[in-house]
Amino acid sequence: MPIWNPEYECMERAQMRELQLSRLKDQITRAYTHSKHYHAALDAAGVHPGDIHELSDLAKLPFTDKTALRDNYPFGMFTVPMNEIVRVHSSSGTTGKPIVVGYTRADLQIWTEMCARLCSAAGVTADDRVDMTFLYGMFTGGWGMHYAIERIGATIIPAGSGATERHLMMMQDFGTTVFIGTPSYAVYLSEVGEREGIDFAQLPIRLGLFGGEATSVAMRKEIEARMGIRATDNYGLSEVGGPGVAGECEVGVGRHVNEDNFYPEIIDPDTGEVLPEGEVGELVLTTLTKEAMPILRYRTHDLTRLTYEPCACGRTLCRIDPVRTRTDDMLIIRGVNVYPSQVEDILFSVEGVSPHYLIVVDRKSGLDNLEIRLEIDAALFSDRMEPLVEMQERIAEKVQAVLGLRAHIRLVEPGSIERTQGKSKRVLDRRKL
Ligand code: DLL
Secondary structure (H helix, E strand, C coil): CCCCCHHHHCCCHHHHHHHHHHHHHHHHHHHHHHCHHHHHHHHHHCCCHHHCCCHHHHHHCCCECHHHHHHCCCCCCCCCCHHHCCEEEECCCCCCCCCEEEECHHHHHHHHHHHHHHHHHHCCCCCCEEEECCCCCCCHHHHHHHHHHHHHCCEEECCCCCCHHHHHHHHHHCCCCEEEECHHHHHHHHHHHHHCCCCHHHCCCCEEEEECCCCCHHHHHHHHHHHCCEEEEEEEEHHHCEEEEEEECCCCCCEEECCCCEEEEEECCCCCCECCCCCCEEEEEEECCCCCCCCCCEEEEEEECEECCCCCCCCCCCEECCCCEEHHHCEEECCEEECHHHHHHHHHCCCCEEEEEEEEEEEECCEEEEEEEEEECHHHCCCCCHHHHHHHHHHHHHHHHHHCCCCEEEEECCCCCCCCCCCCCCEEEHHHC
16 A cells, blocks of 8 residues: 655654654754743753753653643744744633644644545545545644645545534435544444435445544444444544544554654653553653644653554554543542543443443442443343343443442433534543532
8 A cells, every 4th residue: 555655654763763853852942942831841840952962862851731731822832923823723622721732834734744644544545535524623633634635635525523414415425435533423423324224335435534532442343344444543632733643554553653743752650751662651742843833742641552663564653552541531439440441341342232321420428429321222122121130230240340349330222322523422520510
């Protein structure tokens, strides 16, 4: 399969390290010189751009987190005058002020190339017709991928988020071959399609480019089976540029990080120490080429693992494992640490369970209560209660065995858990209300 930009995507490691070092020095100098925030942060840490002699010197720099971006809302992190900013986006956060990111014309060119690489790595070509279901607007997903599809020369169908019936209609009438969106929206769309009697196997749709949220292996398989497609997973975040940070190739073993533009580190989330290759920890990203808004050592809170092993596709760019867990989405229920991804894995291991669930945590008389609401196949709702009770018990036992917690399992009718057009909501923690 073609590689979009072999010069960078297949660069020798030594050459890549040289390129990264030179770009890193420039990026740190730019941040220190033009950003009040970084100037103060580096001064406070007693480190200056001239102290960077090798890539590992990056560890001397302080981390950047969301607070810095929030405190500098809206444009305080920009390192160019506003008349050089040609686009702004913001994070999808639902509470408080969003995080705003800015792009110069050159940033947009690079961003488009990064996204084009991942589309191409997934197998998109100029012959494809691509249904965009990501939100257009402040979210980076829609526009980032939109321009990449145009750059590749495929046909973009910019329908955007929502209007599922319309997506389905166009999918049939336009001969759509590629779907771009969140995995949860793909599940929803396939459900609606099946209800309308659409047989996806008969449609030309063949490929799904997913991202924006975690997918379990089971959920991915389910989407592939229901829509008759091959799925790839793409990772990114608004703060360092949106989609285009890392994308999965056709080999399907890891997401290639666009290392010529983003320098990845894996750290121990508790100590902040950089971990050796292959260990699971928090991904920290540094932009290497951003003009408008360099970001140094950004703590993503996403847990993953990094490998520099060569990939069978020919790309030398390092790869990250799927991101299943965020350090900050851990729930503490009756003192037990619970990650939503653990619950999802348990649920998917039970037959007849649909991918729609909601974890509800309550506190009654000082005691935490864990409830898992779960949609099950319509066929299982019958006159007889026993199979349902038996299923509830089976799931509760598994939860107990894995998490050491007693959970109340509530089986609910298909369609009763709220569907979202973008990223799904899996947790309702009422204790904070
Ligand atoms: O979700 C950017 C994006 C858009 C990536 C479209 C891929 C495709 P944010 O809204 O800022 O940006 O959310 C970033 O979402 O820190 C992860 O926790 C999560 N996330 C994004 N992609 C994945 C993925 C976009 N493929 C946050 N797997 C990140 C798991 C993901 N989590």
